Amino acid sequence: MKTLVIVIHPNLEQSSINKRWIEELNKHPEKYHIHELYAIYPDEKIDVQAEQRLIAQYDKIVFQFPFYWFNCPPFLKKWLDDVLTYGWAYGSTSGYKVAGKKIALAMSVGIDEEEYSASGKYKYTMEELTRPFELTFEYVKADYRPLFAYYGMERNAEKEWMEKSVPLYMDFLNSL
Numbered sequence: 001m002k003t004l005v006i007v008i009h010p011n012l013e014q015s016s017i018n019k020r021w022i023e024e025l026n027k028h029p030e031k032y033h034i035h036e037l038y039a040i041y042p043d044e045k046i047d048v049q050a051e052q053r054l055i056a057q058y059d060k061i062v063f064q065f066p067f068y069w070f071n072c073p074p075f076l077k078k079w080l081d082d083v084l085t086y087g088w089a090y091g092s093t094s095g096y097k098v099a100g101k102k103i104a105l106a107m108s109v110g111i112d113e114e115e116y117s118a119s120g121k122y123k124y125t126m127e128e129l130t131r132p133f134e135l136t137f138e139y140v141k142a143d144y145r146p147l148f149a150y151y152g153m154e155r156n157a158e159k160e161w162m163e164k165s166v167p168l169y170m171d172f173l174n175s176l
């Protein structure tokens with residue numbers, strides 16, 4: 001069973017690390033289905049039924065995105081609002097179509113990990129900052145898994161830093 005990797009990056013052309021991760025995922029088409037939201041819906045009008053049909057086909061779903069303003073890019077929020085509909089994702093006995101599916105976030109982060117802690121500049125851990133995702137996916141009875149975050153992309157511009165993330169991300173996906 002393949003893993004569905006939903007990529008939400010508003011400017012993939014300019015991306016370093018998300019583009020590199022996609023390149024790696026593309027080497028294993030038997031393992032990963034990549035679904036790039038901004039490429040599929042350049043006008044940001046989501047085909048909700050097509051998305052729901054896609055989700056139905058996978059038991060492991062990863063949302064991959066760069067961390068922007070302590071949050072996800074806006075199109076992911078819109079995707080959640082549009083696709084997790086009443087009667088499909090929750091709210092009726094025939095709903096809960098996402099129930100039991102393994103769902104995780106995979107994020108590239110500009111700032112260093114130490115700054116995302118109680119004693120750091122940004123006070124909160126990434127687990128704390130992503131609580132709305134945890135609650136959303138628990139609300140629809142999905143199996144929300146611990147997130148993957150790769151930090152320090154702003155300070156470490158070197159290619160080696162980015163390359164180090166690749167096996168870590170692949171291990172994370174394999175262990176889902």
Ligand SMILES: Cc1cc2nc3c(=O)[nH]c(=O)nc-3n(C[C@H](O)[C@H](O)[C@H](O)COP(=O)(O)O)c2cc1C
Binds near residue numbers: 065068112
């Ligand atoms: C609009 C914008 C907002 C950002 N906000 C944050 C932030 O709140 N925290 C952080 O650690 N990095 C932040 N960054 C840095 C990005 O997370 C980083 O550039 C990105 O993960 C790199 O991924 P890419 O090479 O695929 O674009 C921000 C970058 C942009 C462009």
